[in-house]
Amino acid sequence: MITRDLTAEDLDLIEHARRIVERGGDGSVHTVGSAVRDREGRVHGGVNLYHFTGGPCAELVALGQAAAQGVRELVTIVAVGDEGRGPIAPCGRCRQILSDYHPDIRVLLPTGDGVRSVRITDLIPLNGRWDMDTGTRPFTGSPDEN
Numbered sequence: 001m002i003t004r005d006l007t008a009e010d011l012d013l014i015e016h017a018r019r020i021v022e023r024g025g026d027g028s029v030h031t032v033g034s035a036v037r038d039r040e041g042r043v044h045g046g047v048n049l050y051h052f053t054g055g056p057c058a059e060l061v062a063l064g065q066a067a068a069q070g071v072r073e074l075v076t077i078v079a080v081g082d083e084g085r086g087p088i089a090p091c092g093r094c095r096q097i098l099s100d101y102h103p104d105i106r107v108l109l110p111t112g113d114g115v116r117s118v119r120i121t122d123l124i125p126l127n128g129r130w131d132m133d134t135g136t137r138p139f140t141g142s143p144d145e146n
Contacts, residue, residue: 002119004106005116005117006108006115014108014115020033025082033079036062037076044066057093059077059094074105078107079094086110096124096127098120105120
């Protein structure tokens with residue numbers, strides 16, 4: 001996995017997500033805030049809705065917020081846990097959705113070297129990829145293919 005140091009914009013995105021979780025969190029189990037930056041530099045955010053049935057993750061709420069504003073090109077996303085947990089890695093479902101809809105997006109997450117920026121494709125290597133026009137494209141052997 002190739003990681004990259006954080007930029008000033010990345011640090012601002014983390015702070016935006018931290019404010020979201022502080023403001024929007026309800027103190028329930030595993031409250032998370034997310035912020036996503038679009039190609040023009042605008043920031044969109046969301047907070048998860050915890051529910052025993054598996055309510056939406058904060059990342060998906062942030063993606064929906066951006067989509068509701070007509071944004072189609074997102075460049076960076078982060079999720080931040082409540083109670084000072086800081087940036088957290090996206091779950092498997094969020095990784096797949098991010099990869100399918102925004103295959104070039106970078107994700108800010110904790111690593112052994114601290115919080116770093118990584119490509120979503122590095123978080124789910126060898127995955128199949130779904131798109132609205134062709135459906136699921138199966139993985140056939142080349143990591144660069146999908």
